[in-house]
Amino acid sequence: MRSDLEIARDIQLRPIGEIASAYGIPDDALEPYGRYMAKVDHRLGTKAEGPARGKYVMVTAITPTPAGEGKTVHTVGLSLALNKIGKKAACAIRQPSMGPVFGIKGGAAGGGFSQVVPMEDFNLHLTGDFHAAAAANNLLSAAIDASILLDNPLEIDPFTVTWRRVVDCNDRVLRQIVTGLGGKANGVPMETGFDITSASEVMAILGMSDDLADVRRRLGRIVIGQNRKGEPVTADDLECAGAMAAILRRAIDPTIMQTTEGTLAFVHTGPFANIAHGNSSIVADRVAAHHVDYLVTEAGFGADMGAEKFFDIKCRASGMRPDAVLLVATIRALKMHSGQFAMVGGKLPPELSDENVEAVRLGCSNLEAQVKNVRKFGVPVVVAINRFPTDTAAEIALVQERALAAGARAAEISEVHGKGGAGGEAIARAIVAAAESGEADFSPLYPDDMLLADKVKRLAHELYGAETVEIAPAAAKTFATLEAQGYGHLPVCVAKTQYSLSHDASLKGAPRGFAFPVREARLAAGAGFVVVYAGTVMTMPGLGRTPAYKQVDIDENGEVIGLF
Structure with a gap:
């Protein structure tokens, strides 16, 4: 099997100005960075008359494994598939941090035939x-x-x-x-x-x-x-x-790139919905939505993380209202959520490749919880089953059955990794049906005037499954001080593990009855939210014993090798 980098290198790239022009973005709004990337004037979104025409679709996932379940692949792949079925679409994704690029996960440009290219530029520095x-x-x-x-x-x-x-x-x-x-x-x-x-x-x-x-x-x-x-x-x-x-005068302008099929990709701001708000920028989404029929934007990690922050923080600030959500699931992650398997040496166990319908049945509790989490915001959800070659018909049928029973509008097999847009036409049609159904009735989970501690409690009870919330004295004191200073109206940005609905990465599936510990809170007055730290989450990751940087090098021609 060819690597993501090898696939990306085989793509015949087009000049970025040519692709931008096809989307109605004028040349004088671009600041080129070489032939295949450019900064685009962020004011295009505010200059346009009237509301954005594009339907607004957000991509999220079930609670992932450290290997990731293909959320970026599907943010890119869905935009390709929408173009395949006759809709003008673009994607908006976050610029990767070089932390995971050189750590465990590797690059974040998507994968296979659903990537943003050139992927080495995307993963290393981009436009600064x-x-x-x-x-x-x-x-x-x-x-x-x-x-x-x-x-x-x-x-x-x-x-x-x-x-x-x-x-x-x-x-x-x-x-x-x-x-x-x-x-x-x-x-x-x-x-x-x-x-x-x-x-x-x-x-x-x-x-x-x-x-x-x-x-x-x-x-x-x-x-x-x-x-x-x-x-x-x-x-x-x-x-x-x-x-x-x-x-920051240039950093406010989003970067535009292209996908493996020539779709326009907007790249702006950083990842990590476990310790940040973890969404692409408001300006990127606004500019893109004025030039497409469908904008596919990405939120980090599972629906309890980036999707919640998309709804409660980003949409509250932008005023943009989502029309549909694509929730990505994999059979392997659902098996992990059964609690029957454990990571060994930072790697997924090989037994996940064996058919195990009972493990899938147990792990579907996480899928059901995440579907319901999205539905609590009043937005229709479509489940994409990111198909791997080892997935069996019985396992897939069970996931489809459970997703629909939980409230998903559709649950379709996706092969955008191996087939690009052609592998995602079923999910694209399901998303169009959801977005054009008029079913969306979006509202945040809590009002502005709720006390900060009560906002955290609502998230913990409604989305995470906690029975109680234990707020440490230091955090309680910070909440009281912030409310006295006039910051109590701000939304909360909860920092917690991305590997569980709870604060504890070892609790798989859909845990219930636990106490959710809040240890600290910090004001981010400029960003417009209060960061709340739960459990042992850290804001500076560390390198493992076999980090990805050991595979990265340059060849005799100065080309990057080893990225994945």
Whole structure:
């Protein structure tokens, strides 16, 4: 079997301006990066008269295994299939972090014959947005440290500073560090740490903003800590937000690329719906939706993670209303959710390839829970069964039966990985039927004026299956402070494991009756939400014993090899 990189290299690429023109995007709105990528003016979405014409489809998944279940493959593949059946479609996906690219998962351009290409550019740097976000983030960190050292005119209380530095790689030793060692000239010693770039509030601001002016406003609202009177200190107070906006002036423009079948792909902002809001940007979706019949946008991990944040955070801010959802499932993941199998050495057990209808039956509890989770937001859902060669007819039939019984509008076999758009025509037709049925009646899960703790409790009870919620005293104190300061209306962005509906990765299927522990909360005032940390989730991943970077190299011609 050929690798994803080998398949991608065989694609005859077209100039990006030619593809953009076919979608009605003018040449003067593009800033080319070579022949096959370009930045597109983010103002196209706001300049267009009237509402966006495109139907709005979001792709999510059941609770995944560490190998991933093909969500990006289907975000790309569904856009290909929609074009195959006569709809002008594009996809909007998130730029990959080099953390997983060089860690466990590898690249995130899709796979097989449903990819974004050139995939090596997509997975490595792209047009520099991640570096811009990190530079702006870390400039603010330096400004905080300098202000505290040099007379502390804002009277910042060092013990309240929550702003952390970021870097786009997995580096566990940076999780908790002490800065300012080596004498007074090096600053005031402070305990702090690094997050991965995708978890930066700056990245979230890029994803949540309407335009560059909104980026500037949101950057100014960033709260880095408190002064000695207990009042919030902002990036505007530090007179740093303007310079941060200058760094990000190009990063607000989405990147456009092409798929393996020449469909337009919008790529913008970062992944990780377990520790961030994990969705492509509002501006990318708006620009795309004004130029297509169908926009297929991606949300991270399972429906309890990225899809919930799409509904409760992104759609609340953008005002865009989804018409349908595609929920991706695999037989292997459902078998894992039976609780009968365990990962060994970071790899899926080979027994998952054997027919095991009973394991599928038990694991379908997760599929049923995720279908119901989507339906709670009033949006019709279609299940795509990402077919592997080892899946049997009996296993597939059982998944289809259980999906329909749980409330899915359709459950179709998908082979977009191996066949591209031709392998997804059934799911495309099902999505069109769902989106054009008028069934969608979208609403968020909770109102703005609900208390922060009650918002968390509603998510834990309604989506995760928790019986109780245990809020640590530190988190409860933060909730009370934020509400007193006028931030109680913000939505919550729950950071938890992506490998279970609960906070505990070992709890498979659809666990019930557990206590959901909330240990900490942080304000992201610029992004427009409150981040809530549950269980032992970490904002800086680490590398394993056999990381993906060991396979990556360049050949004698300087071409990248080993990406997958």
